[in-house]
Amino acid sequence: MRSSLIGVLLAFSGLSHAAIQTQEIPYQSSDGTHLVGYYAWDDAVSGKRPGVVVVHEWWGLNDYAKRRARDLAALxxxxxxxxxxxxxxxxxxxxxxxxxxxxxxxxADAARKRFLAGLDLLKQQPRTDKKKLAAIGYCFGGKVVLDMARQGVPLAGVVSFHGPLATTTPATPGSVKARILVEHGAADSMVDAKQVDDFKAEMYKADIDYRFVSLPGAKHGFSNPDADAYQAQGLDLGYQKAADERSWDDMQEFFKELFGQR
Structure with missing residues (x-):
């Protein structure tokens, strides 16, 4: 009786919900680099589901990038x-x-190989629907996913959160298979107005299906709660809860459209 009561109390508190599973998986790119992936899924969901690659900020594969993988698994x-x-x-x-x-x-070729190695690893997971694939990236990772889209990597869509927009490999008509969503902080001093204008002109010229969201008052790193701590290191970063939540909501709607989940 006592154990049953504890189970009920834990269920109401939310502590018993442990459906999100994670696994670190070593893999290797074709350029010989040894890599480590962090895979997350909800074991309460049955069958195959759309797969999403998460590309980290310039800090590397840290707890924030892993948290976003868990957040996606929860969805x-x-x-x-x-x-x-x-x-x-x-x-x-x-x-x-x-x-x-x-x-x-x-x-650039090595970067592409590393991304594709990660995408292949995701496709190898038995829970992944190989016909429904997307990628999201933060800061540096935002640039990576945009460049992969520009290079014609077969993804349904990509989402860049406060990512640099400049590129040495601009999109050309017919080259991009993915739909694009850009979540940009309007107060981002690291991605200036010229980058924004040049990006929009690039998308228009190449006839890309894209959406650009400018989030009022949001700085670079607006989605990461740790961003404020980096200001002491001379970086013009800042977390903004409203921008974080709005951009995440936008991504969810975008994926619902991509994968026919409405």
Whole structure:
């Protein structure tokens, strides 16, 4: 009786809900880099479900990127936070983050191979519907998913959260298979008005199906609650709860449209 009562109390408190499962999975890109993926799924959901790749900020595959994979799993997706730096590398120091990012993007072909290795790993998971795939990215990761869309990677859609918009590989008519959603902070000093204008002109010229959302007063990093802590390191970052929640809601609606979940 006592154990049953405890179970009831835990259920009401929400503590007994442990349906979100996670697994770290080592994998390797075709350029030989050893990578670590963080896979999340809801074991209360049966059958296959759409798969979503999560690409981390310039900090690397840290707890925030992993949390977003769990958030997606809670929405019913098969979610994999991938590793663009190798060995699951991450940091809290801007100088290290800059070094990691520059190394990862120095060779565009290697960056593409690392993304595709993560996408392939997601497709290998038995819960993933291989015909329904998307990707989201934050900051550095936002640029990665936009560039993968520009390069014609076969995804239903991509979502960039406070990601850089400039590129050395602009979209061309017919090259992009994915629909695009950009969630941009209107007060983002790291992505200036020219980048925004150039991006919109690129999308228009290439006739891309995209949506651009400008979030009032939001700075770079608006979706990450840890962003405020980095201000002491001289970075113009800031968390904004309203922008975080609005952008996440936008993403959910976007995915419902992509995957016919309405």
């Amino acid at each position: 019913g997706y098969s979610a994999l936070a991938i590793d663009m730096y190798g060995e699951g590398r991450n940091t809290t120091h801007p100088a290290d983050a800059k070094s990691f990012m520059q190394a990862a993007t120095a060779d």
